[in-house]
Amino acid sequence: MPYEVQGVVARAKGQPVSLETVLVPDPGPGEAVVSVKACGVCHTDLHYREGGINDDFPFLLGHEAAGYVEQVGEGVTDLRPGDFVVLNWRAVCGTCRACKRGKPWYCFQTHNASRPMTLADGTELSPALGIGAFLEKTLVHSGQCTKVNPAAEPEVAGLLGCGVMAGIGASINTGAVTRGDTVAVIGCGGVGDAAIAGAHLAGARTIVAVDTDDRKLEWAKGFGATDTINARGKSHDEMVEAVQELTDSFGADVVIDAVGTPQTWKQAFYARDLAGTVVLVGVPTPDMKLNDMPLIDFFARGGSLKSSWYGDCLPSRDFPMLVDLYLQGRLPLDKFVTERIGVADVEQAFERMHNGEVLRSVVVFD
Template identity: 70%
Template sequence: MAQQVRAVVAKAVKEPVAIETIVVPDPGPGEAVVAVQACGVCHTDLHYREGGINDDFPFLLGHEAAGVVEAVGDGVTDLAAGDYVVLAWRAPCGQCRSCRRGRPWYCFDSANAAQPMTLADGTPLSAALGIGAFAEKTLVAAGQCVKVDPRARPEAAGLIGCGIMAGFGAAVNTGNVGRGDTVAVLGCGGVGDAAIAASALAGARTVIAVDLDDRKLEWARRFGATHTVNAGAGDVVEAIRDLTDGFGADVVIEAVGRPETYRQAFFARDHAGTLVQVGVPTPELTIELPLIELFGRGGALKSSWYGDCLPSRDFPALIDLYLSGRLDLDGFVSETIGLDGVEEAFGRMQRGEVLRSVVVL
């Protein structure tokens, strides 16, 4: 029987979010209902509210979540009520051209629930990234539920579902950071700090954190940055070169999503170095670079989609790193809040006062 639960909904572009009663259907074939325990407040949720993703309002926000499976639909065989899961916004289909070529992290037909959740009056909701987890319960495709060790507290575990995985994967999956590399990370929010932590774990000899906020730079040191650069204090490219024997970094990770920082990242690479863009831009932004520089500097310019992760492989691995004390997921949790605190949490995030606010249910 369908259930009515409380949830955070963005009804119109740039309007404050509100607590609404929503209807969560019983799971259909290939679906699961999950009782959400915790969900991080990610910048992508703000992008949805601001109209930066699309205009399919009203949105059911929240996507960085952990919880317990309550029920599954017909045909679901590898998931059961009571399983502790982190929700993923990529659930590889196994059938598209990318999956068939052995690249499921680029799946072009990722699964979502077929049924919509709705407002109490029947208005269909667009679930953020196919999840919609600022809610007491949510309906997802069963493939979006990744079972992890239940010893991991949900406030920390849920963050793997988006920001931590995006940053961590940008370094190790997309950027292939390895032993002895030099790395620079532009933007030290949750995603950037996850890239810093991953680079340190991968054995990078130099990890340079770049941001405009000294408070964020101090946080970056906690996650493994060996050097910090305040972007407002001088030429970022020259500062990175000075810290890498005059050459530039082997891998530069752009975790802001702005043309200015992308350009800095491009020129801060060593020759034949790698630039990884994981910061999410808004649709109107453009970049212009001299074509001779694109040719002459060589290397690789990569976009990292969700850290190019395979959730079924990578989520449990990151949880294991957390439980062994090697990945400080707790350090990303700046505060815990209720559903009614999301709008204020957006403001703190925009002001750079938190790495992650986490809704606890």
């Protein structure tokens, strides 16, 4: 018998979301039903609502989630009912060319559940990032369930499922920040602040937070930023010079662009030291293009230009480690939770997120 629950659905591009009855089937082979206890409101969910990902409406939104395994399907041996899990959207296949090369964090054939969740009239839903977790129970592939220490609160642990992991991983995994490095992070929303937290955890000596909002810059200090720059009204050259002044006049060893526009990427490119690293973790829109970049500058400055997909994380490795660091008091994951809300409040949470009023609103289920 399917589970009948209330879920947050985006029916059409740019239209407000609605709370609707969703039918969640019993798990098939390799699948699991998870009782969701908390789910963060991520900017990616808003991208889905706005048609910025694809046009496979209606979408079942929500993906930054944690909860307890309710039921497992045939062939699932590494999960059992009652396990506390964080959901992930990189359930590695183990057989694609990336996995065979020993780089499963680039897996090109990640697993999702094959059985559809539907509206009451049978309309199939497209789950956000293959998860769909703004509802009390969801169906996922068993590989999307990462077991972590149940001592962590679900509303904190679940944030590792997307934005926080993307930011921390951009610093630690992609940028390879290490002790004594200088780091600049452009954009201090949830992902940018997570990148700051990751750089602090890795032992960076200077961490420069860049944003146009003084409130966000103040938040960034709580995650380890040693210096801040308000970029409002600054030209490209002024921005670059401001970062250089705070990083021994050379520029930062690693610059992380957590915004993802041509302007911020160029700032990141020129604000790094010679042979430094640029990490793009902010997601550009398809229409954005780089113009007027002299090719000689790419050659002459050397270093690395990287994109960070999901923080280049391996959930089975990274989620338990980061939860343990949180429980040890070494990683302030709880500071990302600005407010706890009900499932009917997601549309209002989108507005607060868009206005920069929150780092994360988190839907909590009783």
